[in-house]
Amino acid sequence: xxxxxxxxxxxxxxxxxxxxxxxxxxxxxxxxxxxxxxxxxxxxxxxxxxxxxxxxxxxxxxxxxxxxxxxxxxxxxxxxxxxxxxxxxxxxxxxxxxxxxxxxxxxxxxxxxxxxxxxxxxxxxxxxxxxxxxxxxxxxxxxxxxxxxxxxxxxxxxxxxxxxxxxxxxxxxxxxxxxxxxxxxxxxxxxxxxxxxxxxxxxxxxxxxxxxxxxxxxxxxxxxxxxxxxxxxxxxxxxxxxxxxxxxxxxxxxxxxxxxxxxxxxxxxxxxxxxxxxxxxxxxxxxxxxxxxxxxxxxxxxxxxxxxxxxxxxxxxxxxxxxxxxxxxxxxxxxxxxxxxxxxxxxxxxxxxxxxxxxxxxxxxxxxxxxxxxxxxxxxxxxxxxxxxxxxxxxxxxxx
Numbered sequence: 001x002x003x004x005x006x007x008x009x010x011x012x013x014x015x016x017x018x019x020x021x022x023x024x025x026x027x028x029x030x031x032x033x034x035x036x037x038x039x040x041x042x043x044x045x046x047x048x049x050x051x052x053x054x055x056x057x058x059x060x061x062x063x064x065x066x067x068x069x070x071x072x073x074x075x076x077x078x079x080x081x082x083x084x085x086x087x088x089x090x091x092x093x094x095x096x097x098x099x100x101x102x103x104x105x106x107x108x109x110x111x112x113x114x115x116x117x118x119x120x121x122x123x124x125x126x127x128x129x130x131x132x133x134x135x136x137x138x139x140x141x142x143x144x145x146x147x148x149x150x151x152x153x154x155x156x157x158x159x160x161x162x163x164x165x166x167x168x169x170x171x172x173x174x175x176x177x178x179x180x181x182x183x184x185x186x187x188x189x190x191x192x193x194x195x196x197x198x199x200x201x202x203x204x205x206x207x208x209x210x211x212x213x214x215x216x217x218x219x220x221x222x223x224x225x226x227x228x229x230x231x232x233x234x235x236x237x238x239x240x241x242x243x244x245x246x247x248x249x250x251x252x253x254x255x256x257x258x259x260x261x262x263x264x265x266x267x268x269x270x271x272x273x274x275x276x277x278x279x280x281x282x283x284x285x286x287x288x289x290x291x292x293x294x295x296x297x298x299x300x301x302x303x304x305x306x307x308x309x310x311x312x313x314x315x316x317x318x319x320x321x322x323x324x325x326x327x328x329x330x331x332x333x334x335x336x337x338x339x340x341x342x343x344x345x346x347x348x349x350x351x352x353x354x355x356x357x358x359x360x361x362x363x364x365x366x367x368x369x370x371x372x373x374x375x376x377x378x379x380x381x382x383x384x385x386x387x388x389x390x391x392x393x394x395x396x397x398x399x400x
Contacts, residue, residue, distance in 0.1 A: 024269025
């Protein structure tokens with residue numbers, strides 16, 4: 001009997017999504033502005049632009065920050081020691097320097113209490129990363145930098161939809177960005193969203209975005225075919241049948257470069273259609289995350305993140321720290337046998353991946369190292385139903 005596998009991520013596309021994306025191939029660039037307007041209303045943001053990826057969105061923000069900085073020596077970007085290695089690419093591309101801070105073992109995010117220790121005359125910006133959809137404390141950072149020339153930019157790449165007291169993360173600081181890549185909360189195959197508060201900077205952002213290359217008609221059609229393929233690949237039955245093929249397209253190596261180009265009309269048309277059911281897609285991740293929280297709450301040997309008061313967390317992945325690595329391996333295998341795939345995401349913190357960030361002597365970021373080595377991620381996306389949640393609980397009850 002065929003055992004159906006459940007993918008770890010993926011936006012479930014419907015037929016109307018594919019049809020709208022196809023129509024988008026022949027639409028004018030006005031459809032991109034229309035999608036931006038949809039997103040402005042969703043986020044409650046006055047200033048917003050689309051580019052080809054979250055990495056490019058981050059890259060454009062750094063270009064603007066370099067224009068705004070008061071001193072040429074301001075080149076340091078403070079970020080958590082456990083996060084996506086690709087975040088270093090735009091930092092290096094703009095001749096900036098990463099400065100790491102350990103994570104808070106309670107929140108799985110940047111340890112806010114240690115950020116000020118890194119401030120000096122070279123500090124340009126602090127980038128809180130909302131890992132797994134979990135909101136990082138931004139208000140404290142804004143207060144901490146209130147009387148300084150240090151900028152705050154939020155990385156909401158994996159947290160699209162998450163709010164704190166009704167306000168979307170990524171819109172609380174002066175700058176923010178999100179990802180619409182295929183593994184994110186909502187995907188237009190690829191894409192990045194930039195937000196900023198000061199409308200006076202719009203011309204500067206538009207200048208840098210206009211300098212990005214435009215894809216040819218052939219390249220856009222190729223992207224459309226990938227959307228069609230992805231719509232099949234993320235469905236449990238076809239994911240199972242095509243698993244040997246799908247596995248070849250999963251990210252397994254470290255990104256060493258990124259391409260920057262303008263967002264396409266095909267993606268914008270797809271995005272507009274997806275946003276017709278954005279509340280459903282968000283709410284499923286919220287509900288599944290809450291169910292998983294209840295499964296692991298109070299269990300010895302497991303640690304779940306502390307959720308800030310007033311938060312509505314739209315989980316990208318549901319994170320658990322498993323103290324016993326043999327137990328973690330047993331859970332992964334048992335869930336795999338049940339057709340539920342898990343992931344460990346980044347197996348090493350940034351200072352282990354990049355030796356230049358690793359000081360000699362004792363580990364400078366032990367909490368980040370422990371998180372990387374003991375993390376287990378469960379899928380909370382819209383295709384996870386009550387039956388699958390119950391199966392996860394059964395496995396944990398048996399092993400845990």
